[in-house]
Amino acid sequence: QVKLVESGGGLVQAGGSLRLSCAASGRTFSTYTMGWFRQAPGKEREFVGAISWSGGSTSYADSVKGRFTISRDNAKNTVYLQINSLKPEDTAIYYCTADRTYLARRKNEYAYWGKGTQVTVSS
Numbered sequence: 001q002v003k004l005v006e007s008g009g010g011l012v013q014a015g016g017s018l019r020l021s022c023a024a025s026g027r028t029f030s031t032y033t034m035g036w037f038r039q040a041p042g043k044e045r046e047f048v049g050a051i052s053w054s055g056g057s058t059s060y061a062d063s064v065k066g067r068f069t070i071s072r073d074n075a076k077n078t079v080y081l082q083i084n085s086l087k088p089e090d091t092a093i094y095y096c097t098a099d100r101t102y103l104a105r106r107k108n109e110y111a112y113w114g115k116g117t118q119v120t121v122s123s
Contacts, residue, residue, distance in 0.1 A: 002026050002112040004096045009117030012086055020081040020117060022096030030054075030074040033099055035110055036081045038092035038119075045095070047105045051079065059103045086121045093118050 003025040012018055022034070035050040049060040051070040058070050069082040079096060094117050097110035104110060 002029070002032065002098045004098060004112055004114035006094065006096045006114045006117040009094060009119045011120045011122065014086055014088055014121055014123050016086050016121075017082070017084045018086065018119060020083070020094055020096075020119070022079045022081075022114060024077045024079070024096075024098060026077070029077040029098075031100060032112075033101060033103055034070070034072055034079040035097040035099070035104060036068075036070060036079075037095045037097060037107060037110075038090075039095070039116075040089075040092040043092075045107055047107070048081070048094070050103045050105065052103055057103060059105060083119070086119075088121045088123045091119060091121045 006022045008020040036048040037045050039045040049070045051058045055072045067085050072079040096114040098112040099110040101109045
């Protein structure tokens with residue numbers, strides 16, 4: 001069982017930056033692929049990015065490449081999502097996920113989910 005708790009969301013102006021954090025419980029954090037998804041109002045939950053258990057490999061949705069960066073600190077059981085050059089269309093609830101599937105990109109591949117953190121970008 002893995003418990004995930006996101007933090008770091010908030011209201012930010014377009015062009016600004018945020019760093020989201022996801023703290024994970026459990027001793028096996030370093031064996032999980034960690035992912036980030038987001039869900040905007042009225043839209044389906046979509047893949048943002050994922051990072052391998054070692055942090056050596058990452059995968060991103062085309063819509064966020066170059067602006068979003070995922071990193072992890074296995075010693076702290078924490079994964080991060082750095083978001084730069086924020087746009088109003090980035091407004092969504094951001095969810096942290098975990099699974100042992102290598103760099104999974106589909107939401108049904110992830111077994112564990114946090115409750116999400118709200119990111120709102122004003123124009």
